Amino acid sequence: MKNNYEVRYACSPKETRAFTTEELRKEFLIQNLMEADTINLVYTHFDRYIVGGAVPVKTSLKLATIDPLKSDYFLERREIGIINVGGAGSVTVDGQKYDLDYKEALYIGKENKEVSFSSDSADKPAKFYLNSTPAHKVFPTKKISRADAEIVEMGSMETANARTIRKLIVNSLVETCQVQMGMTELKPGSVWNTMPAHVHDRRMEVYFYFEVPEEQAVCHFMGQPQETRHIWMANNEAVISPPWSIHSGSGTSNYTFIWGMAGENLDYGDMDHCKIKDLK
Numbered sequence: 001m002k003n004n005y006e007v008r009y010a011c012s013p014k015e016t017r018a019f020t021t022e023e024l025r026k027e028f029l030i031q032n033l034m035e036a037d038t039i040n041l042v043y044t045h046f047d048r049y050i051v052g053g054a055v056p057v058k059t060s061l062k063l064a065t066i067d068p069l070k071s072d073y074f075l076e077r078r079e080i081g082i083i084n085v086g087g088a089g090s091v092t093v094d095g096q097k098y099d100l101d102y103k104e105a106l107y108i109g110k111e112n113k114e115v116s117f118s119s120d121s122a123d124k125p126a127k128f129y130l131n132s133t134p135a136h137k138v139f140p141t142k143k144i145s146r147a148d149a150e151i152v153e154m155g156s157m158e159t160a161n162a163r164t165i166r167k168l169i170v171n172s173l174v175e176t177c178q179v180q181m182g183m184t185e186l187k188p189g190s191v192w193n194t195m196p197a198h199v200h201d202r203r204m205e206v207y208f209y210f211e212v213p214e215e216q217a218v219c220h221f222m223g224q225p226q227e228t229r230h231i232w233m234a235n236n237e238a239v240i241s242p243p244w245s246i247h248s249g250s251g252t253s254n255y256t257f258i259w260g261m262a263g264e265n266l267d268y269g270d271m272d273h274c275k276i277k278d279l280k
Ligand SMILES: O=C(O)C(=O)C[C@H](O)C(=O)CO
Pocket: 154, 163, 165, 183, 184, 193, 194, 195, 205, 247, 259, 261, 268, 271
């Protein structure tokens, strides 16, 4: 059993402007997160956010600390949000087991020493998507089922952006230090997420695209509103959105994605909207 990790440094808008497609993908795109019997983590220097995937198949997987944390255990100074995007499974936190079904979420507070992931069946393993941030205070561990989610309907069929936003780990439902997570499901026939686009210099964000059908893809848009770039993305891939960047996407079909963010505040609605006609 391994905990793999990779470190990504923060990039400025100025240097990003000059990136080739390959450089853009190397800095911002996160591929191969979901690998059998492995925990894969990316530590980004944007708000020291950690993005990860844990897929227990033959054995359960333990969330071990990684060298950049210089800690005795992973959650010594951190909190973590988890969403299951695979078969039924469970997360055990210091001996307490939480069953997590498809699209259910778990928040685990700072100072929990032992976290492990299991699947109910090796034939349909759980896929746990992980977002972790530094934490200054202990908050209780809490499961958020689909029924608990705060739901917002956005967009319309006419503008191809009809979608359901399910807020899962947000401060109206769970107390957290910084991390916020939820998912957005595009309705059949709709392809645009987060359009009109926005930025929030107060928070960085990470998108994880899933339920992207075979042979289809999502074109993710990033960059400052007047200097945008795109990254073509496949199913189960994530992309880092710096605080200065828009984060929007258009698919060749409908799809779902998980958004997660951290930074200066816990205010989901704190966004600076960009007019569509001003994007460049
Ligand atoms: O479809 C959308 O719009 C979103 O899901 C927006 C994200 O939740 C977001 O960017 C929050 O800051």
